[in-house]
Amino acid sequence: MEFLKISASLFKDSFKFITTGRTAYHVWMTCLTAIMLIGTWAYYVQIDQGLIVTGMSDNVGWGLYISNFTFLVGVAAAAVMLVLPTYILKDVDFANAVLIGEGVAVAALIMCMAFVTVDMGGPANLWHMVPGIGTLNWPNSMLSWDVIVLLGYLALNITIPAYILYSRYQGKKANKAVYIPGVILSVFWAVGIHMVTAFLYQGLMARPFWNNALLGPRFLASAFAAGPALIIIILGLIRRWTKYDITEKTIGKISLVVTVAAQVNLIMLISELFKEFYFPTHHSISAQYLFFGLEGHNALVPWIWTGILLNVVATLILTVKQWRGRFLNIACIMLFAGIWVEKGFGLIVPGFIPGQWGKIVEYTPSIIEIAITIAIWALGAFVFTILARVGIGIELGHIKLKK
Amino acid sequence: MIIDNLKKLQNLFNNGIEHSNSEGSDGIGQVFEKKVDRRSSLKALVGGALATTALTGTSCSDNKWQEYFKGNYKLMTDDERLATIERLTKMYSQRTGNKINLSDKKAIPGTLFGYAFNVSKCQGYGDCISACVEENNQDRDTQMQYIRIHEMDKKNGINFEMADDTFSHEVPAEGHFYIGTQCFHCENPPCVKVCPVEATWQEEDGIVVIDYDWCVGCRYCLAACPYDGRRFNWKQPNVPEEEVNKEQHYLGNRLRKKGVMEKCTFCVQRSRNGKNPACVEACPTGARTFGNILDPNSEIRYILENKKVFRLKEDLGTEPKFWYYMD
Amino acid sequence: MKTWIYSIVIVVVVLVAGSMLSSIIMKNQHGGHHGVFEKIEHTAFNDSVDVSSVKHLASLDTVSVDIDGRHFAIPERTGEITSFKCSECHNEPLADLKAIQPKIGEKSHWNIQLKHASDEVMNCASCHGNENMDELHSITNQKISFNESYKLCAQCHQMEYKDWVGGAHGKRIGGWAKPVVKNTCVNCHNPHEPGFPHKQPSRINTRMMEQRAKK
Numbered sequence: 001m002e003f004l005k006i007s008a009s010l011f012k013d014s015f016k017f018i019t020t021g022r023t024a025y026h027v028w029m030t031c032l033t034a035i036m037l038i039g040t041w042a043y044y045v046q047i048d049q050g051l052i053v054t055g056m057s058d059n060v061g062w063g064l065y066i067s068n069f070t071f072l073v074g075v076a077a078a079a080v081m082l083v084l085p086t087y088i089l090k091d092v093d094f095a096n097a098v099l100i101g102e103g104v105a106v107a108a109l110i111m112c113m114a115f116v117t118v119d120m121g122g123p124a125n126l127w128h129m130v131p132g133i134g135t136l137n138w139p140n141s142m143l144s145w146d147v148i149v150l151l152g153y154l155a156l157n158i159t160i161p162a163y164i165l166y167s168r169y170q171g172k173k174a175n176k177a178v179y180i181p182g183v184i185l186s187v188f189w190a191v192g193i194h195m196v197t198a199f200l201y202q203g204l205m206a207r208p209f210w211n212n213a214l215l216g217p218r219f220l221a222s223a224f225a226a227g228p229a230l231i232i233i234i235l236g237l238i239r240r241w242t243k244y245d246i247t248e249k250t251i252g253k254i255s256l257v258v259t260v261a262a263q264v265n266l267i268m269l270i271s272e273l274f275k276e277f278y279f280p281t282h283h284s285i286s287a288q289y290l291f292f293g294l295e296g297h298n299a300l301v302p303w304i305w306t307g308i309l310l311n312v313v314a315t316l317i318l319t320v321k322q323w324r325g326r327f328l329n330i331a332c333i334m335l336f337a338g339i340w341v342e343k344g345f346g347l348i349v350p351g352f353i354p355g356q357w358g359k360i361v362e363y364t365p366s367i368i369e370i371a372i373t374i375a376i377w378a379l380g381a382f383v384f385t386i387l388a389r390v391g392i393g394i395e396l397g398h399i400k401l402k403k
Numbered sequence: 404m405i406i407d408n409l410k411k412l413q414n415l416f417n418n419g420i421e422h423s424n425s426e427g428s429d430g431i432g433q434v435f436e437k438k439v440d441r442r443s444s445l446k447a448l449v450g451g452a453l454a455t456t457a458l459t460g461t462s463c464s465d466n467k468w469q470e471y472f473k474g475n476y477k478l479m480t481d482d483e484r485l486a487t488i489e490r491l492t493k494m495y496s497q498r499t500g501n502k503i504n505l506s507d508k509k510a511i512p513g514t515l516f517g518y519a520f521n522v523s524k525c526q527g528y529g530d531c532i533s534a535c536v537e538e539n540n541q542d543r544d545t546q547m548q549y550i551r552i553h554e555m556d557k558k559n560g561i562n563f564e565m566a567d568d569t570f571s572h573e574v575p576a577e578g579h580f581y582i583g584t585q586c587f588h589c590e591n592p593p594c595v596k597v598c599p600v601e602a603t604w605q606e607e608d609g610i611v612v613i614d615y616d617w618c619v620g621c622r623y624c625l626a627a628c629p630y631d632g633r634r635f636n637w638k639q640p641n642v643p644e645e646e647v648n649k650e651q652h653y654l655g656n657r658l659r660k661k662g663v664m665e666k667c668t669f670c671v672q673r674s675r676n677g678k679n680p681a682c683v684e685a686c687p688t689g690a691r692t693f694g695n696i697l698d699p700n701s702e703i704r705y706i707l708e709n710k711k712v713f714r715l716k717e718d719l720g721t722e723p724k725f726w727y728y729m730d
Numbered sequence: 731m732k733t734w735i736y737s738i739v740i741v742v743v744v745l746v747a748g749s750m751l752s753s754i755i756m757k758n759q760h761g762g763h764h765g766v767f768e769k770i771e772h773t774a775f776n777d778s779v780d781v782s783s784v785k786h787l788a789s790l791d792t793v794s795v796d797i798d799g800r801h802f803a804i805p806e807r808t809g810e811i812t813s814f815k816c817s818e819c820h821n822e823p824l825a826d827l828k829a830i831q832p833k834i835g836e837k838s839h840w841n842i843q844l845k846h847a848s849d850e851v852m853n854c855a856s857c858h859g860n861e862n863m864d865e866l867h868s869i870t871n872q873k874i875s876f877n878e879s880y881k882l883c884a885q886c887h888q889m890e891y892k893d894w895v896g897g898a899h900g901k902r903i904g905g906w907a908k909p910v911v912k913n914t915c916v917n918c919h920n921p922h923e924p925g926f927p928h929k930q931p932s933r934i935n936t937r938m939m940e941q942r943a944k945k
Contacts, residue, residue, distance in 0.1 A: 050661035051620075052545075052637035057941060061625040061635065121620015121635065121662025128475070128600040128619055135475045135601040135617075143599035143623055205719050206593060206629035285564075356631040357553065357584065358564030361941045513776030515769070521898070526926055533932040546937045569939040573928050590766050677781040677907035688926055689901035689918060696766070697775040700800070701906070702897020710898050722766050728898070730889070 006401060010169050013399045014390045021389075029385065032378040039375020042368045043118060051121055053368045059361035060352040064369045065119035067344035068376070071226070072108045072115070073150070073197045074219060074343065078227020079105035079157065080190030081257050087183040093250045099164075099391045100238065101231055105157045107384035108227075109150060114376045142200045149193045156186040165394045170401045194219050201351065209286035209351045212275070218268045219343070224261035226339040228254050229332035234388075236329060244392045255328055259318040262335055266315050269308070269342075289360070290350035297360045300350060307341030310334040463497055466490045476614040476653065477604060488653060495658075503649045505657060508675045510608035516669055516724065517609070517696035518683075519706045520583055523730040524690035527552055527574035527581040534685030535585075538670060539656040540648055542640035549634065549667040550585045550682060583691075584715070585682075586611065586632030586667040587723030594624035594633060603664070609724055610669050612654040620662040629716050630723070633666045669693070696724070783904035783911065790903065792911055793877045797895045802910035805903070805917060807876045814876075816863035845923045847886075857882055857921070883915040 046053050056063045082101035086094040117123050128134035129147055138144040160182045167174040198219040201210035232254055235246045276287035288294055293301050314335035317323045324331070345363075354360045365373075393399040473479070473487055484507050495503050532550045541547040553566035557578050566582075575581065588611050595604055595611060602617040603624055625633045639661040651657040652672035659665050670680035674693070678684070683691040694703035706712065710728040792803035808814055846852055860867040866874040866882055874881050884891035893899035894915070901918065903911045915921070 050636070050638040054637075056637070058625065058631075058634055059941070061622040116621075119621070121622070121664075122618065123620075124471075125600075125617070125619045128602070128617055133474075135478065137597075137599055137601045140596045141599045141623070143597065143621065147599065200623075201626075204593070204597075204627050206627055282564075352626070354564070356629050357551070357566070357568070359568070359942060511779055511781050513774070513779050515773065517766075519898075527931060528929065529931040529933050536933065546935045548933070548935060548938075552931075569935060569942055571931065571934045571939070574931055575928065590769060674906070675781070676905075677783050678786055678905040679902060683902075686901070687918070689899065689913070692897065692902075694897075694906040695775075695779070696770055697773055698777075698779075699775065702902065702910075705896035706898045709896060710893075722764075724766060730893070730899075 006166070006170065009401060010166065010399075013169075013401075014393070017393050017399050018386050018389050029382065032382045032385075035378035036375050036382065039372050039378070042371035042375070046118070046368055046372065047123075053366060055364045055366045055369060057361055057363070059355045059359065060349060060363040062119070062348050062352070063363050064345060064365040064373050065115045067348040068373055069112050069115040069119070070197060070201075070219075070348060071340050071344040072112045072380075074194055074223030074339075075227040075230060076105045076108035076112065076153065076157075077190040077194040077220075077223045078231070080187050081224055081228050082231065082254070083183055083190075084187050085253070087180060088187065091253070093247060093253055096244065096246055096395075097231065097235060097250050097254065099161060099395065100234060100388060102157050102161045103384055103387040103391055104227070104231055104234065106154065106161075106387060107380045109154045109157065110383050111376050111380040112150060113154075114379060115373075118372050118376070142196065142203055145196045146193075146200060149189065149196050153186070153189050153193050156182055156189060160186065161391065165391060168394050169399060191220065194223050201347075204351075206356060207286075207351045208283035209290075210347075212272075214268055214271060218265070218272070221261050221265040221268055222339045222343050225258055225265050226336050226343075228258045228261070229335045232258065232332045233329060233336075234384075238388065238392065242392050243396060251328070255318065255324055255332075258332065258335065259315075259324065262311070262315040262318055265339070266311065269311070285354055285358075286350045289353050290346065294354065294360055297353075297362050299362050299364065300346065303341050304346045307338045307346055310338030311342060314338060463494070466494050470494075470616065473616065475601060475617050477601065484653070491653075491657065499644055501644070501647075501649065503647075503651050503657070505651045505653060506672060506675075507653045510606050510610070511675060512607070513697060514608040514695045515697045516588070516674060517694065517703045517707070518588075518669070518725045519692040519703055519710075519712070520725065520727050521690045521692075521729065522580060522582055522727055524688045525552070525581040525583060525686075526688055526690075527554055527570070527576070527579075528687065529574075530685040530687060531583065531682035531691065534681040535667070537646065538648055538673070538681035539668075540640075540642045540651075540658055541634075541665075542636065542638070543643065543646075544641050545637065547634050547636075547640070547665075549632075550583055551631065552581050552583045554579050554581055582727065584630060584632075585725075586628075587630050587714070587721070587725035588667075588669060590722035590724060591720060593627040593629065593721060597623045597627040599623065606654070606671075608675070610654075610671055610674070611666075612668055612671065613664055613666065614654070615657070615659045615663045615665065618663040620664070622664070624664060629719055629721065633664055635664050636661050779907070781907045783902075783907045783909060786904040787911060790911070795880075800895055802912055804877075804880070804912060804914040807879065807914070807916070811876060814864070820863045842922050845925065846921065879921070880915045883919075883921075 054063060054065075079101040082094050082098045085091040086098040117126070120126065129136050129144070131138075136144045136147075138148070160179050163179055164174040195216045198216035201207070202212070202215040205211050232251055235251055235254075238244050239246050272287075273291075276284040280288065285294070289297065290300050290304050292298070311334075314331045317327050317331040318335075349363050353362065390399065470487065470490055473483065476484070476487075479487070488505050488507055492503055492505050495501070529552055532548050532552065535541075535550050536543075536548060539549065541549070551568045553563060553568045554570045554574075554576065555561060555563075555566045557580060559565045561582065570576070588605075588609055590605075590609070592603075592605060592611050599621060600617060600619055602619070603611065603613045605611045620635070622635055625635055636659055640659055642658065647658070648656055650672055652668075652675070655668045655671040670678070670682075673680060679693050683693045692702050692706060694701040696703050696707065698704060706728060707726060712726040712728045714723050714726055791806035791809060793806050794801070794803050813819070844852070844854065857866050860873060862873070864876075866876065866879060868874055868882060869885055880891065880894070890899050894912075897912075900915075901913045903913060
């Protein structure tokens with residue numbers, strides 16, 4: 001009863017807090033809402049006419065939606081890079097950033113679920129996955145594993161910060177005995193969600209581009225580069241726009257994580273390129289299509305090379321200490337964009353090209369697909385803004401329980 | 404419901420007198436049986452439409468809800484299966500006025516179906532593709548075809564990358580040969596393994612089937628199949644009413660909807676009745692053989708034991724039940 | 731000292747556990763690949779499979795055939811030939827007819843073209859040169875009924891014939907179930923012009939052509 005009253009009060013106060021702010025904030029939220037409305041209309045068109053309004057086909061069965069899903073699972077998993085030092089290594093410097101990291105994780109997970117839902121041919125049938133009323137093909141289908149681990153990770157990343165903020169809202173200290181076990185679990189779980197997502201593709205022997213042992217580890221490396229890179233940008237914005245204290249030291253430490261992860265990612269890229277091109281076999285043909293084009297089909301070639309260049313330059317900047325200090329933000333943006341290309345449609349689309357009998361059908365996303373994709377990113381930004389504002393509000397005492 | 408009746412009204416005005424070929428069980432047939440002029444037909448139609456809506460309007464949406472909430476076909480009891488067949492048959496006749504013969508015949512015990520393709524015999528005619536499309540009620544708008552015929556140059560040998568499956572010239576073309584592919588009904592099917600909701604599975608007679616109403620449309624099976632066996636309904640499939648094959652099986656050629664997967668089912672509506680799949684029946688050169696590989700005296704067993712058979716992508720371990728051989 | 735003892739004990743335990751685990755794994759490996767053929771070997775075939783091709787045969791008249799232990803039926807032929815029996819018009823054997831009219835076949839049977847091997851090795855008389863025009867004849871001058879015309883084809887096409895008897899050549903009628911009824915040679919191959927025609931494909935997939943086109 002007490003819990004319900006306090007929660008109700010927390011929601012009320014938070015709602016009041018997030019509906020007020022400066023003009024820039026209102027413009028931001030309005031723009032996001034407008035984009036989401038356009039996306040909703042686009043989704044209606046897709047529901048009405050079917051997925052034929054997208055650029056996907058029997059040859060390229062997954063496109064922009066699943067590409068973004070794959071990338072964002074990595075971003076969500078990367079929150080663990082702040083959780084681990086904060087709670088387990090008890091590094092005080094990370095303490096303020098971890099809340100933001102968990103907010104990013106929640107927003108990214110919501111985006112992931114949105115991307116999967118809009119990709120479904122029959123979203124009204126998704127209840128078929130619920131064991132008991134439906135039939136979940138666990139443990140055979142990696143998709144069944146993915147559903148379980150993503151929902152579990154979302155639950156962890158909502159309940160732990162919620163508990164901590166709930167305590168802070170009341171001016172109390174959160175009980176370590178309650179949240180530390182969950183935190184430890186979430187560290188392993190984060191690695192789990194991304195390996196499982198990688199296994200979705202890694203297990204398909206029909207698609208040799210994905211069917212290699214390095215895909216899972218590569219996912220982890222690129223996730224731990226892209227996720228914290230995004231968090232650095234966001235922390236920079238938070239420093240600018242709020243009074244929430246993020247020290248230079250915190251950002252410095254996170255940037256080290258990004259640097260190492262980006263370097264490992266590059267090493268793995270080199271390993272992949274070597275395996276495909278040292279002695280090209282029939283199995284290398286998708287890599288051939290991606291990097292060099294095939295028979296005049298080369299839609300992805302400019303994208304992948306730009307992505308790799310962004311990655312390489314960003315990694316270089318991060319590696320050199322002086323540059324890392326001076327050009328951190330631009331390096332993070334470049335890295336984020338590069339990995340988005342390389343792990344998003346630079347991974348998913350070439351897996352389908354050429355097809356099983358060597359036929360090449362290229363993929364170009366349609367306007368509907370692009371509109372829905374942008375709308376889901378807007379949704380993520382919207383959710384994150386709310387979560388961050390509430391979290392920071394409670395931490396700074398703007399939102400507190402009135403006795 | 405109302406829209407259907409309005410459409411009928413429009414048709415009547417445009418085309419004059421129309422005779423429905425329904426059995427008249429729901430009242431529409433009786434309205435149309437007599438020859439009428441436009442004015443009285445309008446009166447009769449509106450009356451009939453109102454009556455039809457009143458009689459069948461509620462049960463129409465009831466059926467839809469029951470269909471939505473039904474479970475996985477694999478787990479249904481015999482009564483539940485009968486019930487869904489009844490609903491589907493009723494909904495079809497309400498929609499079109501025509502009857503379908505929807506079967507749920509189970510696998511015949513002691514059968515395991517296999518298929519053989521004679522590469523020397525195929526002339527690239529494509530009669531198999533045509534027969535398949537007509538037999539299995541595939542979407543005409545997207546020209547969905549389960550079967551692919553790959554034209555290969557004898558100089559290059561069996562090389563799928565260099566083959567052409569969209570040829571439109573006279574066949575057989577000089578210096579070329581033809582190989583057909585479709586779902587191979589693997590004994591170790593990767594599509595079955597990856598489906599998150601068990602909407603696709605292998606039946607006892609070896610046929611890999613899909614419960615179209617259970618599929619969520621995630622297309623994981625499309626990614627997992629190494630043989631380009633699966634097809635997705637990117638839009639609502641359209642088959643002109645007069646071309647619909649009314650002899651249907653729940654797991655086979657009954658009409659599908661948008662957002663679900665489909666594929667070759669070895670014509671389950673035919674093979675479980677002892678008939679050959681449409682492609683086998685249609686091939687004029689006898690390049691296609693079908694039968695029970697458990698029967699030691701079957702043609703398919705003779706081929707497996709006496710001809711130099713091979714399967715495609717053997718190294719993937721899928722154990723397809725589709726063998727190729729040459730004379 | 732204690733640390734050393736503990737360390738050695740741990741290593742020994744791990745090594746022993748490792749070898750035990752490996753031997754369990756190795757003992758349980760029962761052969762490599764489980765394929766379709768193994769399934770066939772391990773699945774009992776029930777010969778009284780309750781599905782039959784009879785209902786798909788309509789009122790087809792058939793003739794039983796029994797070759798090398800294989801029993802099947804083929805469509806009856808003599809009843810299908812229009813204007814059978816030939817002897818109702820032709821009283822003289824083909825050889826005599828040809829003596830009278832060298833270019834026999836041009837007047838009647840004008841629509842039959844002989845495109846079957848070269849005329850160095852085959853002509854009308856090769857199959858029809860019997861005294862009795864109602865029957866065919868083999869190389870060894872045995873009389874062969876029109877119902878058994880496959881015996882003639884088998885003279886040169888032994889490989890196709892053997893395959894046909896077994897089921898690797900030709901086509902079933904009425905489905906895959908028993909009883910086995912299949913086309914005989916002349917049901918698919920016009921014996922005078924046995925080759926298969928050239929024609930346009932039955933269905934052209936324009937959408938696939940568009941999808942595959944280079945941009």
